[in-house]
Amino acid sequence: MGWEKLENQPAVSKLLQNSLAQGRVAHAYLFSGPDLNGKKVAARLLAQAVNCDRGRPCGSCPSCNLITAGSHPDVELIEPEGRFLRLHQIKALCHRAGTTTLVGRTKVYILQETEKLLPEGANHLLKTLEEPPADTIFILFVQHKQVLLPTIVSRCQQIDFQPLPPAVIVKRLQAAGCNPERAHLAAYLAAGDLATAQKWTEAEAVTRKEQFLQLVRKLPQGKNIPFEAAECFAESPEYFLPLLQAWYRDLLVWHAGGRQEVYHRGQEKAIADQASLYSYRKLVSCNRIIDETSRLILGPHNVNVRLALEALLVQLIPAAK
């Protein structure tokens, strides 16, 4: 029981095991890339390894059991509150880092989605990383490390996680009972991340996808449709924007003659009809605008989501060349 749980990330597994064997455990790690599931497993194994009663992640001592259950008092997982990792969360965390361990040997703080740090929080964290407290390991999760302060990145040992191939994700989802069309779209929307792919097969995602298809098929008509769609999409941009990205990517692929690779399988007729309304150049520009707006809305910015979506959707009408 232990490192084999990290079989999808062999390079990460080897690197962490070597550091532990040589007693070279860093004060801070930056786990970057996709595969949230893999990152959580790696963070848990590292936390177990430095606290295990048997000196390895045995998975069965009281310490390992508490960590597996998420109830070890010295091992904490910090998640964003809503859209941001807030200053008060970081302050509280850095304060606890400065105290002694409660039951274990090493405190481990795992920060999820560090791209959601606000500037004051990032600066506060940086100060703590510059003078790391004793017996403490920080593990920062991020998808793209480019969005973090370079000074934070340079204070951490960087560990890159590889995206899982779509075929591996499709296989896992189908093994869990998901239908092939749904698994296919989920695997591509997830960009190499199994936990994200699973989210895309759940009931809410399925409902959102139905709403999305109804609206996006009518979008080229213009008139009030872009505004109706913006109102709906603003409720859950984290679902609708990736669907929109995948849809316009499909229109572009179809326009270029690709027939096998569409992400929205089962929608080929609607994709063909809609692709014929656009020029190739217009579709390239639609894809670019969707990317830019998605980064703006889903990133750590305070934007008026509804207005940004309205501005985006009116630009996707084919007549507005």
Ligand SMILES: [Zn+2]
């Ligand atoms: Zn143990």
